[in-house]
Amino acid sequence: MPTVREAAFRVFEHFGVDRLFGNPGSTEIPMLKAMPFPYVMGLNEAVVVAMADGFARASGNPALVNLHSAAGTGHSLGNLFTAFRNCTPLVVTAGQQARSILPFDPFLYNERAPEFPRPYVKYSIEPARAEDVPLALIRAFVTALTPPMGPCYVSIPVDDWDRECEMPALPRLTLCTVPSATGIERLSAMLDGSDRPALVIGTGVANSGGWDEAIRLAEKTGCAVWAAPYAARETFPEDHPHFAGFLPAWRADLRKLLAPYDAILVAGAPVFTWHVEGSGPHWPEHAKLMALSEDPQHLAALPGGGGVLGNVAEGLALLCERANKRAYTGKRRTFAEPEAAMSAAYVLKRVAALRPENAVIVEEAPTARGPEHDVLPITREGGFYTCASGGLGYGLPASVGVAMAQRDKVVAILGDGSAMYTIQGLFSAAAEKANVSYLILNNAAYAALTGFSAEFGMNEVPGCDLSGLEFVKLAEGLGVEAKRVDSVGQLDEALEWSFAAKGPTLLDLRIEYATHKH
Secondary structure (H helix, E strand, O other): OEEHHHHHHHHHHHHOOOOOOOOOOOHHHHHHOOOOOEEEEOOOHHHHHHHHHHHHHHHOOOOEEEHHHHHHHHHHHHHHHHHHHHOOOOOEEEEOOHHHHHHHHHHHHOOHHHHHHOOOOOEEOOOOHHHHHHHHHHHHHHHHHOOOOOOOEEEEEEOOOOHHHOOOOOOOOOOOOOHHHHHHHHHHHHOOOOOOEEEEOOOHHHHHHHHHHHHHHHHHHOOOOOOOOOOEEEOOOOOOOOEEEEOOOOOHHHHHOOOOOOEEEEOOOOOOOOOOOOOOOOOOOOEEEEEOOOOOHHHHHHOOOOOEEOOHHHHHHHHHOOOOOOOOOOOOOOOOOOOOOHHHHHHHHHHHHHOOHHHHEEOOOOOHHHHHHHHHHOOOOOEEOOOOOOOOOOOHHHHHHHHOOOOOEEEEEEEEEHHHHHOHHHHHHHHHOOOEEEEEEOOOOHHHHHHHHHHOOOOOOOOOOOOOOOOOHHHOOOEEEEEEEHHHHHHHHHHHHHHOOOOOOEEEEOOOOOOOOO
């Protein structure tokens, strides 16, 4: 009979796992014995989970994470929440003390391990017997990969790994649910009966691999295309004639932008993601709205309209076959031309001009998101990643995982405040020789927060001054080459140096302070 460890390794192989992301602790050491694939180390568990998340999203395969008991799970929770919101297929194993001493509240004990990460995991268990660990892992992988995908958590006592067990059967499953023909007919009738249709695309389109299907549907039906509020992946080629722009997370502003349309199809997104409370209808009252999503909660929360459940890419393809052809009559979007200055807009304009072909953008710079939309178009499938949760500390380590999963240069655009949450991720970037250009938009403040303060009738928010951070010294101390850029005259040369490098580099870009406006 195999040991639990041997059976677990066969489960991992069956589901395509080829590396383990972790930060080792004493309760995990037996898991690592004779491990058949590489160990990717992060200096804390928040880094570990974000690296695994970036790898899973960019590779399309599930990622395996190991955390250190209760303390390591606690460190990971911010980015575990982000993985849940990102719909990322992660299987998280966590160490637990030996079963024989659990009744005595031992050191490094996780008292109610399955409850700790809830509700931000799809499945969570500490198996009742060591022999049940392989079955729990199989269920975790299947659940993580079932749309809407997400992380699952298995707590494993340290003495389980060497116990004998039966090898469970390894299932081969198809987990894609195609939307019903009746549902597609309803979506088609709405588009065909309209004069000016709009297609609103969310993260679910990218998660289902629906990039090409969205383009074909928009071009056939004459839809104007909008990115859903806070979309966490690429949505549509942003230089395409049909692309109209980005919807805001403010209800009145969103209604105004959608007012010209009489039919709205929301694909792979909630209706809608709001940042602050609003009043009145959720979309223009004269327009019909329907949603297509693989997430039943998107449909359960619909404030009216209608919806169809199923794989978004399959649904868009079926709809393209069924819907009538119509010419597009909308205006082509133009891009801003900012003045030469050390502003976020101008820096990102130069990034757009100089970035390597097929470069992938990982972004966590809330203050710069508006300028990014204005000057840095995302034009390729798999070309953009950010976090759906709104939490900070994801982008820097996630870029390492994205770089590990594909061959193109990764450009990580980070705020100074965001970068400091998981600056330790630079150590992993250096260790893995990740091909990442880290661009720190350093305005010496939590500027997004100060800009948002007006929503609550405040002129300023205390605790937002970040002056004094020296990212060149931080990066060099963690093994990454870095340069500081203070002026426009230094900018292009520095970007070209970073983009030409084959491993990780960092630029501390001292930009002008500017408040964020929605």
